[in-house]
Amino acid sequence: MTQARHETGDVQPAVSHAVWTIPNALSALRLVGVPIFLWLILAEHDTAALIVLMASGITDYLDGKIARRYGLISRLGQLLDPIADRLYIISTLFGLAVRSIIPWWLVVVLLARDVFVLALGPLLRRDRLPIPPVHFVGKAATFNLIYAFPLMLLGEGTSTLAEIARPIGWAFAWWGTGLYWIAGLMYAYQVGSMVRAARRVGRSTP
Template sequence: MSTDQGSGARDEPRRVPQVVPVRDEWLTVPNVLSVLRVAGVPVFLWLILAHQDGWALIVLMLSGITDYLDGKIARRFGLISRVGQYLDPIADRLYIVSTLFGLGWREIIPWWLVAVLVLRDAFIAAMYPVARYYRLPAPPVHFVGKAATFNLVYAFPLVLLGYGDSWLTAVAQPVGWAFVWWGTVLYWIGAVMYAVQVADMVAQRRRQWGAVQAP
């Protein structure tokens, strides 16, 4: 019997994880979609303040579709860019903040909920000077943060849809508020995890600087 039994499996080349390069150019299809999402924010805010709920929901749905498409296209065709890595979360935050303001202004959601979610973003923003001082890269986006954004982006259209007299109200309202509470909790959990990531990177950077300055 041959002593090389099973060697074929050992000789097979190992699969190397594919690393998707991050491009520097800004004029790509995903980035154009993200810009269109950002441009739709003031349109959505005006519609919701003008009580044009139907059109506001359409703008939100289009935003959700373009949000899905820009990520899908970027990953499928290798069009992930540095600009897109900033534009996409900025568009998400702008829609969340504008929706909070509009729904709070119309008293569809309480202002204390608006404050809780806005304070979370202020908590994250407070770390930027620290990250800049220590020249830290942006921490990788965690699944919890993505899940929180998903919940909130899809929660408020349902809450708005539940604010009315249609037959959909009975279904949309409880489902929408469930997404609101899940998203709020995950939003803050993601912020705490982000703070822990930043603290770990600061500690590593201090050790690096200490090693360089050591005699």
């Protein structure tokens, strides 16, 4: 598989248009699990919901690892992966807020970040630019949030386990929320850089 060199001089793995790959299948499997997870959490089947959420985290790690290791990075995968991440976060936020496990203001703060990122889409479409790859900071934010939510579920109650899980879950939530917004701002910077570079090329082309 060929490689592309960016303006910074860094060699980046080439991105293919392949559809039928193992990483894409894992991402699709994660998407299928979203409505199942939401139903489980609303129905208060917390153990099953935790299992689905943990399976999502494992497949999220595996699809990225396999894609990088075997050169299977694709445009479809770059689209499906962040969509699956956001859907799990949104469904978990909604389910936990409905059950009064987390406050609605936390839902607003995290969804506002997604609205901010989505608002940058027209800039990419106007200049026919690709979606920037998911940054490590964004993955770290998702990791923190995905692990915060099951700990918050475990934090329900008065058992010793609940008393231990509750503060750890909130620590993950605060770190995840901060990193989620940092990743959003970094994404905005990436988009801005790509748009400026595209316009410079356009002005220099007869």
